[in-house]
Amino acid sequence: MLKTSRLYIQLFNKSFKVYPKSIFSQMTDSNLDSVPKAQITVLNYDTDFDSFTDSSTTETVITPSRKKPKLEKKVSPFKLFLENDLKSYSYNEISMKLKSLLNELSEHHTDKKHVFEQLKNILDTNEDLNEPIPAGKSQYFAHTQASSVTEPVPAAKVLSIASAAKITEQDSNGFKSPVNVRPTKRELDCLFSSSPVISNVIDIPNTNDVSSSPIITNHPEVPVESGNAEPLNNTQSSPLKQKKPVITEQRRQYGTLHMATQVPDRASPTPKPEDSEKHVKAITLSKEQEIVIQLAEMGENIFYTGSAGTGKSLLLRELIKKLRDKHPEGTVGVTASTGLAAYNIGGMTINSFAGIGLGVGTPANIAAKIKRLATKKELWKDLRVLIIDEVSMIDGELLDKLDVISQIVRENKKPFGGVQVILCGDFYQLPPVSKTGRMKFAFESEFWKNHIKTQVLLQKVFRQQGDKQFLQMLQEVRDGKVSPSTVKKFKALERPLSSLGGLIPTKLFPTRVEVDRSNHQMISKLEGDGITFTATDTGKLADTPQGQKILESFLAPKSITLKIGAQVMMIKNIDSTLVNGSLGNVVGFLDKTTYETVQSIDSDIKKRLDTDSSIFSRLVTPTVDLEDTIFDFLAESKALLKDSIKNEPDSIEAINDSDTSFFEYEKDKDEVDEEIRFGSSKDAVLKSIESKEQLLRALRENGDRKVLLPLVCFRLSNGATRTVAVEEEEFSVEDEHQHVIVKRLQIPLMLAWALSIHKSQGQTLKYACVDLRKIFENGQAYVALSRAEHRRGLQVLNFDPKKITTNPKVIEFYKNLKNAETSINNYGNENKKSYNSDVPTQIRDIHEHTATPERFEKFRKPQKAKKQNSGGMDIMKMLNQTRKQNSQSDKENEPPQETATKKVESAQFDLSADIMGSDDDSPSFQKLFENK
Numbered sequence: 001m002l003k004t005s006r007l008y009i010q011l012f013n014k015s016f017k018v019y020p021k022s023i024f025s026q027m028t029d030s031n032l033d034s035v036p037k038a039q040i041t042v043l044n045y046d047t048d049f050d051s052f053t054d055s056s057t058t059e060t061v062i063t064p065s066r067k068k069p070k071l072e073k074k075v076s077p078f079k080l081f082l083e084n085d086l087k088s089y090s091y092n093e094i095s096m097k098l099k100s101l102l103n104e105l106s107e108h109h110t111d112k113k114h115v116f117e118q119l120k121n122i123l124d125t126n127e128d129l130n131e132p133i134p135a136g137k138s139q140y141f142a143h144t145q146a147s148s149v150t151e152p153v154p155a156a157k158v159l160s161i162a163s164a165a166k167i168t169e170q171d172s173n174g175f176k177s178p179v180n181v182r183p184t185k186r187e188l189d190c191l192f193s194s195s196p197v198i199s200n201v202i203d204i205p206n207t208n209d210v211s212s213s214p215i216i217t218n219h220p221e222v223p224v225e226s227g228n229a230e231p232l233n234n235t236q237s238s239p240l241k242q243k244k245p246v247i248t249e250q251r252r253q254y255g256t257l258h259m260a261t262q263v264p265d266r267a268s269p270t271p272k273p274e275d276s277e278k279h280v281k282a283i284t285l286s287k288e289q290e291i292v293i294q295l296a297e298m299g300e301n302i303f304y305t306g307s308a309g310t311g312k313s314l315l316l317r318e319l320i321k322k323l324r325d326k327h328p329e330g331t332v333g334v335t336a337s338t339g340l341a342a343y344n345i346g347g348m349t350i351n352s353f354a355g356i357g358l359g360v361g362t363p364a365n366i367a368a369k370i371k372r373l374a375t376k377k378e379l380w381k382d383l384r385v386l387i388i389d390e391v392s393m394i395d396g397e398l399l400d401k402l403d404v405i406s407q408i409v410r411e412n413k414k415p416f417g418g419v420q421v422i423l424c425g426d427f428y429q430l431p432p433v434s435k436t437g438r439m440k441f442a443f444e445s446e447f448w449k450n451h452i453k454t455q456v457l458l459q460k461v462f463r464q465q466g467d468k469q470f471l472q473m474l475q476e477v478r479d480g481k482v483s484p485s486t487v488k489k490f491k492a493l494e495r496p497l498s499s500l501g502g503l504i505p506t507k508l509f510p511t512r513v514e515v516d517r518s519n520h521q522m523i524s525k526l527e528g529d530g531i532t533f534t535a536t537d538t539g540k541l542a543d544t545p546q547g548q549k550i551l552e553s554f555l556a557p558k559s560i561t562l563k564i565g566a567q568v569m570m571i572k573n574i575d576s577t578l579v580n581g582s583l584g585n586v587v588g589f590l591d592k593t594t595y596e597t598v599q600s601i602d603s604d605i606k607k608r609l610d611t612d613s614s615i616f617s618r619l620v621t622p623t624v625d626l627e628d629t630i631f632d633f634l635a636e637s638k639a640l641l642k643d644s645i646k647n648e649p650d651s652i653e654a655i656n657d658s659d660t661s662f663f664e665y666e667k668d669k670d671e672v673d674e675e676i677r678f679g680s681s682k683d684a685v686l687k688s689i690e691s692k693e694q695l696l697r698a699l700r701e702n703g704d705r706k707v708l709l710p711l712v713c714f715r716l717s718n719g720a721t722r723t724v725a726v727e728e729e730e731f732s733v734e735d736e737h738q739h740v741i742v743k744r745l746q747i748p749l750m751l752a753w754a755l756s757i758h759k760s761q762g763q764t765l766k767y768a769c770v771d772l773r774k775i776f777e778n779g780q781a782y783v784a785l786s787r788a789e790h791r792r793g794l795q796v797l798n799f800d801p802k803k804i805t806t807n808p809k810v811i812e813f814y815k816n817l818k819n820a821e822t823s824i825n826n827y828g829n830e831n832k833k834s835y836n837s838d839v840p841t842q843i844r845d846i847h848e849h850t851a852t853p854e855r856f857e858k859f860r861k862p863q864k865a866k867k868q869n870s871g872g873m874d875i876m877k878m879l880n881q882t883r884k885q886n887s888q889s890d891k892e893n894e895p896p897q898e899t900a901t902k903k904v905e906s907a908q909f910d911l912s913a914d915i916m917g918s919d920d921d922s923p924s925f926q927k928l929f930e931n932k
């Protein structure tokens with residue numbers, strides 16, 4: 001009986017082959033004796049009738065050959081192979097995945113579209129989405145791209161079906177202007193594994209008609225295979241010599257797996273560093289998304305919204321890139337209302353970015369505090385654009401407060417102190433948290449009413465594209481009116497989801513108590529006692545009831561017990577990539593000294609350690625075995641060498657032939673003739689090995705096993721991984737005089753198998769269980785349910801239509817929103833009333849006191865290029881007007897920026913002189929004339 005937790009589909013232009021990983025991995029192994037002969041069901045394509053016939057024929061998929069396995073060439077032109085065992089219990093799933101694949105293929109192979117359609121029809125039979133997903137099967141597949149040749153596609157072309165689904169998603173949108181985007185917002189499905197995640201490395205084949213296919217790499221969604229062969233780093237086992245054959249085998253496997261786009265099953269497998277560089281996904285922005293970018297680039301304040309999954313965050317990431325290219329470094333502030341939402345766009349919470357703490361106190365007090373902090377003051381002064389994502393959770397009062405704070409700190413009385421504000425979010429989702437019960441939506445704020453004139457409603461939903469009926473169901477939840485038939489469909493989703501290959505669904509709960517309970521249940525299921533980290537609390541109020549209350553509200557718990565495999569979330573901004581909201585798995589516990597030693601070794605190794613946590617895992621206590629560690633390090637070293645000299649075939653051969661002596665290197669260094677074996681890479685070899693020796697020696701000497709740190713493999717927002725030992729951090733609250741009133745020292749981690757619905761806002765989940773029993777907030781059910789992409793991966797507990805509510809103010813507000821096209825057509829008119837809207841972006845820079853000569857230089861160039869028109873006088877008029885406005889606003893400002901104003905004046909003069917000789921017909925200037 002084949003044990004299967006993962007399936008692979010190999011796709012040729014004329015056939016699919018689906019088989020479990022256990023077979024697939026052996027296909028590329030040179031020893032095929034042990035390969036089970038797969039029993040396959042064949043669907044024959046009959047060219048004469050242009051149709052498929054089901055055949056009960058069984059065939060052998062693999063033909064062993066001396067060197068490399070070869071897939072048997074079949075005479076029949078089109079075949080679908082479904083492995084018998086799989087067909088018996090996971091047809092639905094296979095068919096869903098294959099259909100995505102087929103959609104993609106249809107796009108690329110239009111001549112064969114009818115064939116793929118036929119295949120889809122076949123797959124359509126028997127599909128019942130409400131059927132429970134049976135236990136023991138996986139939603140994960142791998143497949144190859146279509147090949148235009150009849151030869152089997154090499155293993156290197158395998159990629160995960162999860163990736164394929166994304167390609168399909170993108171292809172089927174059919175929008176223009178592809179842009180390269182780093183992998184999109186974190187998808188939590190694979191993180192919620194009881195075993196550490198493994199990453200897929202994908203190599204898209206260079207087939208002729210799919211050459212423009214987007215490349216997706218490093219999808220760590222693939223679950224770790226359970227029950228695999230001995231792990232590479234079995235630190236409990238045998239002496240060096242005994243291990244040699246195992247390692248050799250594993251190295252071969254490693255090579256194979258690398259080819260086959262997998263990382264071997266190790267304690268904490270992660271992509272190789274060079275692979276993580278390739279994580280690029282091509283996404284095509286939709287027309288409405290592009291319009292938002294255009295509008296934002298015009299320099300006006302803007303709010304854009306849309307249902308869950310309309311790509312607001314994806315668009316925001318693209319917009320951030322554009323704005324950062326356009327503006328000087330450090331002048332585009334990227335923020336969101338919550339830590340996780342901020343993490344999704346690589347930013348910070350608005351509170352921590354702005355330096356306003358909890359935002360308590362008058363704007364004047366907060367501004368005074370900011371002004372005392374040189375870095376924050378500088379940040380505010382330099383700011384040109386402020387982006388706030390998930391704005392539905394920002395209280396209107398806070399937005400107004402920020403407006404005033406910005407004016408005070410920047411000493412500029414214009415709205416928001418002259419900063420362009422870009423707001424994004426969906427008010428049908430969660431509202432601001434209100435402790436007083438007097439919550440005000442951001443759109444009810446004075447700032448919004450007076451200064452947010454461009455408002456765009458995105459209409460195309462991407463997230464649930466694969467399940468249109470679900471999309472319809474969600475729309476009803478959004479509106480707060482769920483029909484009886486939809487209620488029935490939601491009730492049907494109560495069926496359990498199985499644990500897939502060690503994966504468990506992400507659980508979403510309305511309350512923190514439920515989240516904590518669920519997480520504790522999960523950790524208790526992991527083996528071992530775990531290590532408990534207890535916080536140290538200090539501060540003048542720490543022992544008072546008031547202080548205790550504050551401490552209880554901290555995300556950092558008083559005590560947290562972690563075990564290897566635990567799912568954790570970072571709750572503090574550590575640096576630019578490791579931020580509040582980063583998710584990861586504990587892969588071990590490491591003493592501080594060892595960690596520091598590892599950190600101090602040369603950069604090449606360090607880089608590797610950052611991305612390959614398996615190296616760390618060999619050092620972690622309590623099972624650290626130095627001899628084995630040495631051995632594994634050397635094995636690793638060799639892999640490293642192979643990489644470094646892969647362009648020298650002779651050397652590779654030499655290394656391949658050198659197993660024995662290489663592995664004995666540690667023992668008998670002098671006997672090794674690196675010169676002969678490694679040629680020009682000798683230095684690299686020595687350096688690498690010396691570093692390892694150095695490290696091991698240091699470990700022996702300095703290891704302090706008493707103070708352990710959790711070693712966590714985090715998945716970054718760009719899809720790469722980063723492994724760090726997490727040290728304790730300070731969490732504190734200060735009074736208005738900046739005196740610490742309570743302080744907690746604790747590791748900045750919390751368990752994260754279950755998430756609160758509040759924290760899930762902004763996420764996409766492939767595999768989730770939503771419990772709605774305790775929902776208490778408008779939009780809460782909508783947020784939770786709309787995280788899922790498809791009903792197939794969603795379990796819904798306690799669905800009660802009476803609890804699905806929407807705030808009437810939101811409904812009212814949305815009535816007036818316009819789609820992108822209308823918004824851009826209305827652009828000039830809408831913005832006449834708003835701040836600076838009668839002055840084009842570039843001109844506006846002139847009367848900003850932050851304007852620099854470089855900025856003017858940038859500005860002047862395009863004007864010079866356009867010489868042939870009239871309108872110079874109009875420009876002069878406008879400049880005079882601008883000057884007037886400027887001096888008036890300078891008078892209003894406290895205190896006026898005297899020198900800056902002078903600089904601006906002279907720059908204006910240069911500019912006007914320049915324009916006098918030229919005339920301009922650029923759109924922004926035209927608009928200016930129109931608007932006058």
Ligand SMILES: Nc1ncnc2c1ncn2[C@@H]1O[C@H](COP(=O)(O)OP(=O)(O)OP(=O)(O)O)[C@@H](O)[C@H]1O
Binds near residue numbers: 170286314763786
């Ligand atoms: N132009 C596009 N082409 C293909 N896929 C897209 C596009 N825009 C967004 N997506 C995909 O749609 C999904 C949802 O996107 P995103 O999370 O940005 O939506 P959102 O509007 O921010 O959702 P929410 O309001 O729930 O946070 C993601 O998987 C994203 O990759």
